[in-house]
Amino acid sequence: MSTFYQRLTGKTNSANAAKDRLRLVLINDRSGLTALELEEIKNEILQVLSRHIEIDPATVKIQMHQDGREQRLVADIPIQTSHHRRIG
């Protein structure tokens, strides 16, 4: 996001960069998980789920959320309608 002042002076907003970077670093620090490990957890959850239900990995959101000083792993997994089950 840039402001009128920044466009006028051609400066970038380094405070926003600091905030975005810190947000990610703090998630990793607090949970003790690296971004790679988080990705691995996500993939394993998807593997287990797809053994039982039909899911489209592209629509799945598994993210760490901050709630005060608490960390929460929130999963939003849209389930595809299972046509063959209805027919069978």
Added chain:
Amino acid sequence: MSAKAITITSGKGGVGKTTATANLAVALASLNQKVVCIDGDIGLRNLDVVMGLENRIVYDLVDVIEGRCRLRQAMIRDKRMPELHLIPAAQTRDKSSVSPSDMVKLVDELREENDWILLDSPAGIERGFRNAIAPADEVIVITNPEVSAVRDADRIIGLIEAEEKGPARLIINRLNPTMIKHGDMLSADDVLELLAIELLGIIPEDEAVMVSTNRGTPVALEEKNPAAKAFHNIARRLMGETVPMLEFEGHSDFLGRLSHLFKS
């Protein structure tokens, strides 16, 4: 009378723990409070020079703990404020000469005759930090609006919670309103959103702090500079008063307002 023990800590070094301890001590003493500050940084003592009391040290914290002197003998009285005392750290020893239970015992001995005991914690998360928070009734975390200081503050807040000394309150030190206005410094709101703890005060960047530290006369001895005012406000908040946060000219000038209007 039973004093409240407050530990000032930060994780990262150089964010202003010692300056804040000295100035909060002076500000509380100016409200007619009896205050003892303890330098918890054994081997790297500094609270004495910041307070301008370095030439009057005879005994130190480790002398008291190892029984070479009585507690009273290690307490240096501040001539400018007779209700203010300093217990200096030992300079020739290290952190392992003191244990958390030594600190609890020492602070308990001081409680009866004082209103406030301020402990200046060393940087880091090891023994010195644990010694400093062991006797605390409350912990204040101090940080700068800067990535490494905020990251370390977050880590230390977690450790304070784990030691059941929380919730800690936050002081944001060296805030520069002009840089914030230009989008080049995290604002107090940004820092609070990231750390998610209660704000105790904001100290603006102020050259007067350096000048007064050079002379060994804490800036809060006179309530005239912005930083001094901020320290006095924090002291009043510690006393339970509701004091509004200082207003810095964040977005009040013309360009600032324009940039607000044209935000995209």
